[in-house]
Amino acid sequence: MTTSQTETLDHGPAGGDLPEGKDASRTGRIGDRVFRLASSGSGVLLLAIMAAIAVFLVIQALPALRANTAPFLTEKIWNPNAVPPRFGIAALAFGTVVSSLIALVIATPVAVAVALFISHYAPRRLAATLGYVVDLLAAVPSVVYGLWGAVFLVPLIMDPASWLNRNLAFLPIFNGQPVSSGKSIFTASVVLAIMILPIIAAISREVFLQVPKANEEAALALGATRWEMVRMAVLPFGRPGVISASMLGLGRALGETIAVALIVSASFEIDWNVMMPGGNSIAANIANTFQEAGATGRGALIASGLVLFVITLVVNMAARAVIARRKEYARAGA
Amino acid sequence: MAKRIEISGLDAFYGRTRAIADISMAVEPRQVTAFIGPSGCGKSTLLRTLNRMHELTPGGTVEGKVMLDGTDLYGAQVDPVAVRRTIGMVFQRPNPFPTMSIYDNVAAGLRLLGRTRRSQLDDVVERSLTGANLWNEVKDRLDKPGAGLSGGQQQRLCIARAIAVQPQVLLMDEPCSALDPISTLAIEDLIATLKESYTIVIVTHNMQQAARVSDVTAFFTITDAGEPGRLVEMDDTNKIFTNPSEKGTEDYITGRFG
Incomplete structure (x- = not known):
């Protein structure tokens, strides 16, 4: 079944034998x-x-x-207004990528579960309501999530963070003892996760609803339970869509400015202990320091923006590569 | 393997609408039983009650009995998932899993049963594809997507997938209606072979097909839109097509109806 062969449209005049028209x-x-x-x-x-x-x-x-007197890509310190200027992207890029990845790891499974519940488990009326709520959440401005994170989650995150530290300390990222303040990369990640969850869930739900009924029936007629049917027919069919949705979420997390700026206590270190107070991201740093930046400072911030641009581009291309790898199957299913 | 189905006093509903009423009939093993009748007479619905697929339609309910060699499929203790594992189904449009290879499509049912040993799967995949008369055409490209085959090949792949789990009954819901005449012929030949091992029930709109492939034919009809479908008569296919007992059957098969 070839569905998306390029069709060549005939732009020439209509067949010669036809009346003049x-x-x-x-x-x-x-x-x-x-x-x-x-x-x-x-x-x-x-x-x-x-x-x-x-x-x-x-x-x-x-x-x-x-x-700049420091190597831009590897320097952690951000001091463009000093004489001589010394600044680098390393710590900022680290904070950006790590907080977004953690957010993605937290958000994707939950979002897929929510989407599956809405598309295949919930009774019709509940599904409609839930779908509406998810769409609504996706439209909430990020500053609201940021304020919620800063005011509500920062004090609250201590208990679960301590629990993770006690039980998963063998993982370097959970090795840091959470101290007095929850203003850490981890807290920012949780807020980012909550922020991107509705987008991923909304798109995944749409994709899961596209699964042909015939494929679901085929699985059920083979004696699949509902969950087995989801694994056989729904998830594989929806896989490229879920990846695209995650990448959209990741893109939003990477570029998120205000929510991260409100939560992290800006530091310029590379610290794998994401529980420790500190952390920063490229976008948050731009928001926090643009006003008082001098000429060199602005140039430096723009350079950091360029790096963010490149990171986003790379992420998108990687996602496309992942999706294209199984194109033979994806196309056949379309 | 093949088992006998006995249906008694069966009604099926979509919400409050009764789609079929008071069906009683017996389907014998190692025979092909064809369901014919005009659109909307409930023959597909009846077919879907036999493996409890009907109740998956929102609002779909069933009253009455379907006995498979003495076990009531609608008994309180019976798990519908287990029923669907013993009664295979082939659908109107070929529906191989688009994300799976030819091999994985055939092995899908076995994997559901927890059989995952590669050597065992290899055997069953080859046997099922051979059984579905497709092995020679696909043996060199088992890892290619099943959806890349032609329509007729896809339908035979679906038959291979259904017989891989060695069901006791094979239900076919207009299996050739989306296929060209050559592919249809291939499927009909296959049905003739499969009936040696399986109880086969086939729904068809094509009366020549019913006459060609089936041993027994059941004719259903509806008197009016909104009325439930009913069984008019069921007899040897020869008799139905040459000398039916009911006037309604004769009108239908000679084209004086609907």
Whole structure:
């Protein structure tokens, strides 16, 4: 079954034997041309904007990077306003990636479970309500999640964090004894997880609802229980969609600014003990220091933005590669 | 392997609507029994009550008895999942699992039963594909997606998947309606072979097909829209198509009806 072969549309005039009908075929051709121009124009425009952003970032960042006396990629200290300026992306990038990954690890399984419950387990009316609530949660602005995290979760996180430390201390990330304050990367991760959960759940639910009824019936008729049916027919079919959804969530977590800025107690260290107070991220650092940054400081922040841009790009490409690996199957199922 | 099905006083409902009423009949082992009748007469519904698939439709309920060699499939102790493991089903449109290879499609049912030893699976996959008359066409590409086969091959793959778990009964719901004549012929030949080992029930809209493949034919009809479907008569296929006892059957098979 070939479903997505590229179809070549015939742009030429309609078959020669047909009666003249010139007007009709001409307007058709003009419509085609306009549409082709409009669509390819938007495509090109999008690429041009992307390139322009990249060029802008590079040009703005270059003077600061030239003035920098530390290796930008490996330096942890962020001190662009000192004389001479000394700053690097290492600690910020670390905080960004680690907090987002932890958020993803927490959020994805829960989101998939929520999506499955809505699509395949809940009674119809409950499913509709729950679906609506999830969509609503996805639309809550991140500053609200940030405030909730800072005011409510930071004091509360101590108990579960201590529990993780007592029981899972053999993992380096849980090795740190949580002390007085919960303003840590871990707390930021939990808030990020809650923030991205509705997006992942909403998209996964849509994907699970697309599973052909015929495949579900095939599994059930073979004597699969409901859960076995989900594993045989629903999850494999939904896999690429869930990956895409997670990547969208990861992208949002990587770029999240205000929620992280409100929670972490900005530090510039690489510390695998994510329970310890401290942590930072590229976006949060930009938000926290842009106002009082000098010329070099702004250039440095823009350079950090460029790094964030690259990280996001790499993540997206990796996700595409994962999805494409099983394209043969994905296409056959479409 | 093959078992006898005895249906008595069976009604099936969608919510409050009664789709079939008071069906009583016996389906003999190692024979092909065909269900024919106009659209909406409930023959597919009846078929789906035989492996308890009907109750998966929202609002689907059943009253009455379906005995499989003396066990009531609707008894209080009976697990519908276990019923579906012993009664295989082939659907109207080929529905191999799109994310699975040919091999995995056939092995799917065995894996559900917890049989995962590779050598054992290899044997059953080969035997089932051979049984479904597909082995020679796919033996060199077992790891390719099942959905990449032609429609007729996909349907034979689905038959292989159904017989891999050695069911006692094989239900077929218009298995050829989405296939071209050549593939249809291949499936019909296959049915003739399979009936040596299985009890087969086939729903079909194609009366020539019923005449060609079945030993016994049951004719169903509805008197009016909204009325439940009923069994008109059931007899040897030869008799149904040459000398039916009921006027309604004769009208239908000669094309004077619906």
